[in-house]
Amino acid sequence: MTDKIISINNLKKKYGKQVVLNNVSFEVDYGQIVGLIGPSGAGKSTIIKLTLGMEKADSGNSEVFGIHMPNRKILSKMGYMAQSDSLYNSLSARENLLFFAKMRELKKEDLDSEIERVSKVVDLTDQLDKKVDNFSGGMKRRLSLAIALLGNPQLLILDEPTVGIDPVLRKNIWTELGKLRDNGCSILVTTHVMDEAELTDRVALLIDGNIIADDAPNNLKQQYDVDSIENVFMKAEGDM
Amino acid sequence: MKTLSISSRILKEIFRDKKTLAMIFIIPIIVMALMSYVFKSYNSTDINIGTVNISQQVESNLTKVKNVNVKEFKNEKSAENALRDNYIDSFIIYKNNDYKMVHANIDASKTSMTTAALSSALTQTSLKNMSTTLAKISPVKQHQPKIHLTNEYKYGSSKTNFFDKMMPTLMAFFVFFFVFLTSGMALLKERTSGTLDRLLATPVKRSEIIFGYSLSYGLMAVFQTIIIVLFTIKVLDIEVVGSIWLILLTTFLLSLVAIAAGLLLSTFVKSEFQLMQFIPLVVIPQIFFSGLIPLNSLDNWAKVLSFIFPIKYASEAISNVMMRGFTFTGIVIELIVIILFIAILTFINIIGLKRYRKV
Ligand SMILES: Nc1ncnc2c1ncn2[C@@H]1O[C@H](COP(=O)(O)OP(=O)(O)O)[C@@H](O)[C@H]1O
Ligand SMILES: [Mg+2]
Numbered sequence: 080m081t082d083k084i085i086s087i088n089n090l091k092k093k094y095g096k097q098v099v100l101n102n103v104s105f106e107v108d109y110g111q112i113v114g115l116i117g118p119s120g121a122g123k124s125t126i127i128k129l130t131l132g133m134e135k136a137d138s139g140n141s142e143v144f145g146i147h148m149p150n151r152k153i154l155s156k157m158g159y160m161a162q163s164d165s166l167y168n169s170l171s172a173r174e175n176l177l178f179f180a181k182m183r184e185l186k187k188e189d190l191d192s193e194i195e196r197v198s199k200v201v202d203l204t205d206q207l208d209k210k211v212d213n214f215s216g217g218m219k220r221r222l223s224l225a226i227a228l229l230g231n232p233q234l235l236i237l238d239e240p241t242v243g244i245d246p247v248l249r250k251n252i253w254t255e256l257g258k259l260r261d262n263g264c265s266i267l268v269t270t271h272v273m274d275e276a277e278l279t280d281r282v283a284l285l286i287d288g289n290i291i292a293d294d295a296p297n298n299l300k301q302q303y304d305v306d307s308i309e310n311v312f313m314k315a316e317g318d319m
Numbered sequence: 320m321k322t323l324s325i326s327s328r329i330l331k332e333i334f335r336d337k338k339t340l341a342m343i344f345i346i347p348i349i350v351m352a353l354m355s356y357v358f359k360s361y362n363s364t365d366i367n368i369g370t371v372n373i374s375q376q377v378e379s380n381l382t383k384v385k386n387v388n389v390k391e392f393k394n395e396k397s398a399e400n401a402l403r404d405n406y407i408d409s410f411i412i413y414k415n416n417d418y419k420m421v422h423a424n425i426d427a428s429k430t431s432m433t434t435a436a437l438s439s440a441l442t443q444t445s446l447k448n449m450s451t452t453l454a455k456i457s458p459v460k461q462h463q464p465k466i467h468l469t470n471e472y473k474y475g476s477s478k479t480n481f482f483d484k485m486m487p488t489l490m491a492f493f494v495f496f497f498v499f500l501t502s503g504m505a506l507l508k509e510r511t512s513g514t515l516d517r518l519l520a521t522p523v524k525r526s527e528i529i530f531g532y533s534l535s536y537g538l539m540a541v542f543q544t545i546i547i548v549l550f551t552i553k554v555l556d557i558e559v560v561g562s563i564w565l566i567l568l569t570t571f572l573l574s575l576v577a578i579a580a581g582l583l584l585s586t587f588v589k590s591e592f593q594l595m596q597f598i599p600l601v602v603i604p605q606i607f608f609s610g611l612i613p614l615n616s617l618d619n620w621a622k623v624l625s626f627i628f629p630i631k632y633a634s635e636a637i638s639n640v641m642m643r644g645f646t647f648t649g650i651v652i653e654l655i656v657i658i659l660f661i662a663i664l665t666f667i668n669i670i671g672l673k674r675y676r677k678v
Contacts (some may be wrong), residue, residue, distance in 0.1 A: 174588040182325075
């Protein structure tokens with residue numbers, strides 16, 4: 080048992096001969112936004128899949144809420160937003176929300192109010208009865224986030240939530256994540272956009288399956304004596 | 320409970336997708352109607368005719384007819400038994416100065432060959448008799464002995480053709496094929512669109528997903544089965560000796576096998592295109608081993624192989640009900656085998672989802 084909401088210990092993962100994660104250890108504290116930052120193909124999504132129990136590590140383990148993963152029941156306490164939009168296109172936004180709410184075991188009497196609440200958060204209230212087919216990329220992303228927010232989970236795991244959406248919306252989403260954190264939600268978010276790292280409480284830099292730095296953004300900048308996370312990255316990569 | 324939510328979601332998706340609807344309901348019927356139009360004539364191989372109480376002369380004439388094997392029986396009862404057990408295709412009996420033919424009529428072309436063979440044998444015999452009579456007696460006009468010939472069909476009528484024999488297999492095949500394809504496509508889409516991962520990131524059980532698919536596509540299969548069976552029987556005017564309900568039950572169970580097989584295949588392929596590529600491998604052998612080609616002409620290894628194809632059991636059961644009037648107890652073994660297929664495939668599917676979530 081730990082007092083961390085997510086605790087990952089010495090994870091190793093290979094796909095065939097390719098080593099995707101090389102002894103990764105890393106934690107998420109309660110009530111923090113933790114960013115997992117690294118270029119495409121670094122292994123961010125793989126870490127998330129191992130944390131959720133969708134993949135099996137070759138060695139090492141991950142615990143969520145102090146419970147050894149994989150564990151099916153604990154999934155009801157997490158909201159997950161996948162890297163792709165993962166929506167049922169022939170259904171309306173409301174039908175998508177309703178379906179996942181049932182899968183997440185929300186109480187029947189809470190369904191309507193929860194759908195109302197999360198669609199307000201992502202500003203989709205007026206579009207709820209449109210088919211997802213007719214949604215723009217940004218709207219799909221927002222709906223996808225709304226699904227993760229259903230049931231007000233204690234832990235949100237978001238895989239590149241801001242990829243492919245415009246700057247204004249991106250800013251809104253980060254503002255929203257900040258609010259959720261202030262209400263006691265813990266958030267693990269991956270991104271390959273360096274400047275988003277500034278908005279997290281703690282950031283782990285992942286390159287080629289190795290975590291090369293893990294601290295608060297300001298501490299990292301001080302430590303490497305640079306003015307942005309992007310430069311931290313450059314320097315850390317050069318040190319390797 | 321989640322099973323119901325999943326299947327009602329899938330049903331919503333089906334009803335909003337015109338392509339899937341057409342694939343399940345309209346295409347099978349168009350194809351069957353076309354086929355019944357095409358298969359009109361067909362040349363058969365040897366026919367086995369039994370004879371009871373037939374004169375030496377008629378019998379020897381009959382033996383001379385091409386492709387005809389004659390077997391003598393002591394009485395009508397033993398011939399009837401041989402007919403039921405498929406040893407002979409028809410038998411001819413001479414009783415009360417009349418010839419009577421009894422046909423199994425499972426293969427209509429054999430029936431018409433038998434009829435033709437007997438009439439040619441009788442014509443030859445009576446011509447011979449006539450010439451001897453004419454030679455012996457004075458040239459007074461004589462009343463020719465009239466020969467009565469009646470045909471009795473165990474199945475269908477004199478109009479029964481090749482298509483009728485294939486009907487049970489074709490019906491089983493179409494029910495299998497289209498449900499197989501649509502359910503496989505659906506789960507594949509769920510996987511490639513990422514919604515399967517998202518679904519598995521909730522506390523849903525793997526079995527609830529598989530049962531959700533089986534339930535929704537099973538429901539579609541009920542309607543499809545009813546449409547195909549009724550269309551076959553009413554519109555194409557195919558006779559059913561046994562109970563239609565048994566045919567519906569068999570085809571429905573077969574469609575559950577098809578769903579499970581479709582779901583299973585979808586986990587092995589990466590794209591819809593790959594799924595299409597697999598169709599020849601999964602579907603075509605089933606056509607060959609499911610009764611369109613008589614299995615007793617196959618080598619032993621092929622006969623053994625035929626036991627792993629679910630369509631074979633369904634088409635056997637359907638044809639026994641449809642043409643021979645078998646009751647539930649007559650096809651119960653086939654039904655049990657089909658249910659075993661469902662159980663095993665469903666079990667493999669539930670385990671198979673572990674590829675996408677470890678618990
Ligand atoms: N199922 C898989 N099979 C084989 N290789 C995979 C699989 N999933 C991911 N990979 C490989 O693992 C590496 C890391 O992938 P991923 O975790 O998705 O990276 P990221 O999310 O950081 O972009 C990539 O090189 C990718 O090709
Ligand atoms: Mg990724």
